[in-house]
Each structure stands twice: as structure tokens, then as C-alpha cells.
Amino acid sequence: MSDNIKEIESYSCTVLHPEPVEKAKSAILGESRLAALAEFFRLFADPTRLSILTSLAVTELCVCDLSETLGMSQSAISHQLAGLRRARLVKARRDGKSMYYSLDDEHVHELLAIALEHLAEEGRG
Numbered sequence: 001m002s003d004n005i006k007e008i009e010s011y012s013c014t015v016l017h018p019e020p021v022e023k024a025k026s027a028i029l030g031e032s033r034l035a036a037l038a039e040f041f042r043l044f045a046d047p048t049r050l051s052i053l054t055s056l057a058v059t060e061l062c063v064c065d066l067s068e069t070l071g072m073s074q075s076a077i078s079h080q081l082a083g084l085r086r087a088r089l090v091k092a093r094r095d096g097k098s099m100y101y102s103l104d105d106e107h108v109h110e111l112l113a114i115a116l117e118h119l120a121e122e123g124r125g
Helices: 003-010 018-027 031-043 047-055 063-070 074-084 107-119
Strands: 092-093 098-103
Touching: 047 063, 047 074, 047 092, 047 098, 047 107, 063 074, 063 098, 074 092
Parallel strands: none
Antiparallel strands: 092 098
């Protein structure tokens, strides 16, 4: 165990700081918002869904293209896309008989970019 972890584990606090505590309490979300946020981030916690999102971050693709890109069955890709669409992380566009998928909006691009940038800063990405 590192010295920093030992220091944190043995630290005890006996003085409350009312202003920061109140500020922190006011920032806590209600149960339904917390549940929605947890579900939103759960979708990012799967390597397959992240592979789909990062592929769609660079170009629009149909299910066939995603299947070839990721080496997965079309039904597995379609299943993942359905969840990503429900969460408004990806959107679909019909062209004839084909459906093309892309990231829903710039916010999804930004979330991925920020996460990758954060990991790179830490030397983990």
C-alpha cells in the first residue's frame, strides 16, 4: 500500500465546514436524475458500445459496415445500436433500404473526446 493511501486511511476529520457542506448538498441530484445519469454512463461502460461510438465518431456507418469494422454479427450490432438510440447517443438516417448511423450530436463527440483527453493526461490512454 502506498504512503498516500495509508495517509488517507488514517486521516480523521473533526471540524465541519458548513458553507462547503451546504454547497455540496445543494448540488446533489434527485433520485430520478441520479438514476438517469447512472444509466447514461452505464452505456459508456461497455467496450462494444464504446467501439461503436468511437467508430461513429469518425464516420457515418450502416449495420453492415459496423459489423465488418468490429468483427461482430449484425444482430449483435443492431442490439447495441437500439440501446444507444434510446439514450440518444446515436441517430439513424434512412437512405433507400439502408439505415446509416452517426453520433446523435456534438455533445456525444465532446464526451468521448474529453474522456480520451483525460485518460491521456494520466498516461492511461
